[in-house]
Amino acid sequence: xxxxxxxxxxxxxxxxxxxxxxxxxxxxxxxxxxxxxxxxxxxxxxxxxxxxxxxxxxxxxxxxxxxxxxxxxxxxxxxxxxxxxxxxxxxxxxxxxxxxxxxxxxxxxxxxxxxxxxxxx
Numbered sequence: 001x002x003x004x005x006x007x008x009x010x011x012x013x014x015x016x017x018x019x020x021x022x023x024x025x026x027x028x029x030x031x032x033x034x035x036x037x038x039x040x041x042x043x044x045x046x047x048x049x050x051x052x053x054x055x056x057x058x059x060x061x062x063x064x065x066x067x068x069x070x071x072x073x074x075x076x077x078x079x080x081x082x083x084x085x086x087x088x089x090x091x092x093x094x095x096x097x098x099x100x101x102x103x104x105x106x107x108x109x110x111x112x113x114x115x116x117x118x119x120x121x
Contacts, residue, residue: 002026002066005037008044019050026066038093045069 008025029040045065049058071079 002028003032005042014048016050018052019048022047022049022062022065024062026069028070039091043069 004024004026008023010023012021012023014021023044023046025042025044027037027040027042032040043066045062045068047061047065049061053061
């Protein structure tokens with residue numbers, strides 16, 4: 001069962017006001033953690049739909065777009081072979097980090113004390 005990222009769903013109008021282009025991203029990963037979505041492969045699908053389309057027809061068009069977006073068995077097999085023999089797994093995006101502020105109270109300062117400051121990058 002595929003998981004669709006609901007924030008990726010977009011509908012774009014066409015020249016015909018009753019026809020729309022529907023785009024979305026989905027994953028077939030069975031180990032999806034919604035807080036670590038960047039760790040799984042995502043595919044993009046799109047299809048045309050209209051205001052007169054029934055829900056079953058809409059679902060069928062969406063499933064057909066997903067099937068078209070998936071790779072063939074031969075392509076996937078070759079890619080798996082290359083990944084197992086070459087390169088390294090690297091996470092190329094960073095989680096947002098939170099800053100923790102600490103309160104510091106200075107009781108006294110003499111002329112011989114130097115405070116070094118560091119600019120965070």
